[in-house]
Amino acid sequence: MSSQPQSLTDLLADIRTFVRERWHPIEEQVERDDAVPASVVDELRRKGYFGWSIPTEYGGLGLSTEELVTCAFELSQASVALRARVGTNTGIGSEALVADGTPMQKQRYLPRMASGELTGCLALTEPDAGSEASNVQTTAHRVGDHYVLNGRKCYITNAPIADLFTVIARTEAGTRGSAGLSAFIVERGFAGLRTGAPYRKMGQAGSPVSDVYLEDCQVPVANLIGGHEGVGFQTVMKVLNKQRLHLAALCTGPAIRMLELAMGHTQRRQQFGQPVAQFQLLQAMIADSQTEIYAARSMILEAARARDRGEDVALAASMCKYFASEMCGRVADRCVQMFGGAGYVADFSPIERYYRDVRLFRLYEGTSQIHQLNIAKLVLRGSAV
Ligand SMILES: Cc1cc2nc3c(=O)[nH]c(=O)nc-3n(C[C@H](O)[C@H](O)[C@H](O)COP(=O)(O)OP(=O)(O)OC[C@H]3O[C@@H](n4cnc5c(N)ncnc54)[C@H](O)[C@@H]3O)c2cc1C
DSSP states (O other): OOOOOSSHHHHHHHHHHIIIIIIGGGHHHHHHHTSOOHHHHHHHHHHTGGGTTSOGGGTSOOOOHHHHHHHHHHHTSSOHHHHHHHHTTTTTTTHHHHHHOOHHHHHHHHHHHHTTSSOEEEEOOBTTBSSSTTOOOOEEEEETTEEEEEEEEEEEETGGGOSEEEEEEEOSTTOOTTTTEEEEEEETTSTTEEEOOOOOOSSOTTSOEEEEEEEEEEEEGGGBGGGOTTOHHHHHHHHHHHHHHHHHHHHHHHHHHHHHHHHHHHHHOEETTEEGGGSHHHHHHHHHHHHHHHHHHHHHHHHHHHHHTTOOOHHHHHHHHHHHHHHHHHHHHHHHHHHGGGGTOTTTOTHHHHHHHGGGGGTSSSOHHHHHHHHHHHHHTTOOO
């Protein structure tokens, strides 16, 4: 039975309670088991959390970008596995369909993604297409009423548990770069799709990531997203422009949580006869962290509102992702420092785990260097700030 909150205020209160009362107590278990318990996934389904950004006509909540990032600030005040489990369906896993799917494709897949029955993922990256994302080598040839896909995708979040894969492949032989790419929805059951074993990673235990192999994979023509060949990269860029704001918000929550943990520790831990929070050198770390969190929140909300007004946010989204992911790394480092030795020892504090978890933010969905280049390119081209 559904237990979905009725308003945004209710939803935010519900997320806050869930994160604190249900998720924080099991973070260590998720780390140990490298899996989110099935009972928690069921609870998230009943709450409707998988459908936040999916339009209401397809069973989701239809949140605006501003509402989505506001919810993401709350959801991500937790270990990253929680948001990775939920946020792929509310982000890169469903967004290509939301942005460019035909009404029939939306009707077929989105309601089941919104309910959490289906888990989605985006399979763009390949061994030779990382930062150079358009260098896709996976091919798709049309044979009758099917496309036949061949290639290997790597580093795909949720691939080991996904039911649906948004796959970017080259439909036009002889093209290079973003021309000639198309986006497909591939179901796990389609012949010729196989996923690899989950990687052993630095952090984010409970969020499985693996290769995806397409070996003469048979995909019905009806699953070409939007029904048009050659526009797959444009679809990906629509996905990423929204996703970068979403991810920036998801980088901000862990910083809030880490600072909260560090506050508690520095007020309890006594040295030289007083709580270490009384020392001004630590207070500078607290002030810098709080200021940077505020700055990230403010710029993300501003950019989200601009997107909701229909403005081009390519530059703002890149700046938000770059700033928020780097900010989170700086806050993580300061928080380890504020914990002292206990920040380095997993037995003594969760900060060691958070520090490892958040390192990924600066790498995926565009490394910091790629965002620097993108920001500079757009500014030099004369985009409004
Ligand atoms: C755990 C994890 C989960 C992921 N999830 C997904 C997913 O769900 N779907 C998906 O499609 N992808 C996913 N990715 C892939 C991720 O987006 C890529 O790893 C990322 O884009 C970087 O590509 P790369 O690893 O090939 O690094 P490379 O491109 O090889 O970069 C190596 C270094 O060179 C720098 N560099 C590269 N080009 C330039 C340049 N022109 N100028 C300056 N510096 C440059 C980079 O910044 C980096 O420091 C995931 C990755 C990881 C690790």
